[in-house]
Amino acid sequence: MVKSDTFQVKPIAATSSLRALAYDALKEAITNMNIYSQREEVRLDERKLSLNLGVSRTPVREALTVLEQEGFVRFEARRGVFVIKKTKQEIVSMIQAWSALESMAARLACERATDEQLHCLREHFPEFYEGRPSDHLDEYSEANIRFHQKIISLGQCDVIKDITSNLLMHVRGIRNTALRQGDRAANSIKEHVQIIKALEARDALLAERLVRDHGLGLASHVEKYGDYLD
Amino acid sequence: MVKSDTFQVKPIAATSSLRALAYDALKEAITNMNIYSQREEVRLDERKLSLNLGVSRTPVREALTVLEQEGFVRFEARRGVFVIKKTKQEIVSMIQAWSALESMAARLACERATDEQLHCLREHFPEFYEGRPSDHLDEYSEANIRFHQKIISLGQCDVIKDITSNLLMHVRGIRNTALRQGDRAANSIKEHVQIIKALEARDALLAERLVRDHGLGLASHVEKYGDYLD
DNA sequence: TCAAGAATGTTGGCATACCAAATACCAGGT
DNA sequence: ACCTGGTATTTGGTATGCCAACATTCTTGA
Known part of the structure; x- marks a missing residue:
């Protein structure tokens, strides 16, 4: 047995949730792309995103929900999810x-x-x-x-x-x-x-x-x- | 045939999504309860909430995700969703x-x-x-x-x-x-x-x-x- | 008597299936 | 060519099922 004094585990194991990972990936992708260089608004496809990220739609949707709350994307029912271009x-x-x-x-x-x-x-x-x-x-x-x-x-x-x-x-x-x-x-x-x-x-x-x-x-x-x- | 000039339909139907309805209901419930009157943190049960609201867990979870972003609740993996008491x-x-x-x-x-x-x-x-x-x-x-x-x-x-x-x-x-x-x-x-x-x-x-x-x-x-x- | 652990139940995270609305596409009529 | 209407497809919204991790209860052995 290792003495607890000398055995210091790394700060946190805390395997991030898929939702958090999807959020990070999407946020980085959005902030890195130059939104204002293109005239058309960019549409995100939930299914393609979940396919590319290798997870199901559920965590992707939850990540997108957070991004919507932060003002990065906008949901349009049965139309798609769009990256917001600020005026x-x-x-x-x-x-x-x-x-x-x-x-x-x-x-x-x-x-x-x-x-x-x-x-x-x-x-x-x-x-x-x-x-x-x-x-x-x-x-x-x-x-x-x-x-x-x-x-x-x-x-x-x-x-x-x-x-x-x-x-x-x-x-x-x-x-x-x-x-x-x-x-x-x-x-x-x-x-x-x-x-x-x-x-x-x-x-x-x-x-x-x-x-x-x-x-x-x-x-x-x-x-x-x-x-x-x- | 009706002349389009005289046939005016009502502006929109615009039925809100279940997610939005769940969000409104939860937000009102949280702000109306006096969080600080009780010592223990209040735990929310996804399944009970979806049962009470009459919808499935999915829109409830998405509503809770928004509330988490706004600082009203906190997710603890496999522990529960808790209403946050601000210090x-x-x-x-x-x-x-x-x-x-x-x-x-x-x-x-x-x-x-x-x-x-x-x-x-x-x-x-x-x-x-x-x-x-x-x-x-x-x-x-x-x-x-x-x-x-x-x-x-x-x-x-x-x-x-x-x-x-x-x-x-x-x-x-x-x-x-x-x-x-x-x-x-x-x-x-x-x-x-x-x-x-x-x-x-x-x-x-x-x-x-x-x-x-x-x-x-x-x-x-x-x-x-x-x-x-x- | 009681502590250790095994069995059971509960919970949130995730994947999947299905639905209705919106769109794209196409055939047939003018 | 150009409408017109219907049909197939795509899309986000929702419901449901499964799973691993935690909590609880019950069992067991000293």
Whole structure:
């Protein structure tokens, strides 16, 4: 017999359910495809999906039900399941909601985060605060998203984290695109620096305002230049 | 033959799916029961539910899947489906997220709503702005919620509306309870009046701040006095 | 007497079968 | 060629059956 002190099993065995596996597979497929490159809405065939995934229709349908709830697909009775193409207005609305939540997270971070955590913000994204970010836009776009997620994480509000996590799935691609329009990247960095300063100073009112305005700036940009979405 | 001009059929039949009906029934049952009055978590039996609802297990399961996604129930493999009891901290988090979103809605309302719409706010809730609200707490609690929903509606942001709609399902009961603790009702009304004034003046910054602080006040209150939740 | 384990029942996960509605296809008439 | 109506096929919605994992009860042996 092995002593329980030394015998540490892996965190969780928890063989995922087929439903969860189907969900992951479908979600990845949906987010990876560029929905907006094609004009027609994509239709998903339950039977083909279950055939390709090697499981029956039941877990596939349940996974699709979750995706419907998250706004990725839409069921039409006896017509099919369609991948949803968000309209420009819907994207703008999502960014506005995101801004509200991240703004609140920033406020909460001022109260709750440790000095170390706040300092990490600056340390984790140093490379982009010198030189021209326009040279590494792909990298910067990812770092940009991480930056905002980090702020939300520091807010230590799970509800905000969960909701924004879902919103991000929908707007990730748009963020990347918008960054390349105009000279938004350089400006974005300046605003980030201000946000970090406000957080480090624990100036909740300022941090909250800066984060909100930063987000709403993106919303306005998409509103103006996001016609490719419709 | 009938001339197509004169032969007008009724718009649609649109019979809801059994899944939707099961969802509605379950959601109402869950929100109506007072989850926090009993110590044990409530377990739902798929087979009994489908028997009671008069449909098979399939639509019931799909309805439960949606409810799981919305945070009302939790699946445990081969154990059962349980109605989730939110912890105090989760409730506080939801109220904070709500505050962020309503605050943004107020800001948007300042830009988007018509004078009429803003004025309706005052007209729709006049009876409570004179006399003591503590005499009609049930009425006032409902009006209170309608007031906040109205602000969100005036923001004309569907995403915010949808998210808060779900949050409301979870905190409805708590709002009602909190209103009865201390002299919160009277104070609540004063703050509402200020919010209306800010909106009518289209002072976005002020309205946004007042709505946020009003919401966070509730969060703090629950944080302090909501121990009955755990 | 009581603990260990075997038998039985229960539960959610999954697969499959069937149905009605929507669509696609085709034959026959104009 | 172009309708027209009916028929076959496809599709999502639903019902049902089976299974492994858990829970419970009963049995058994010291």
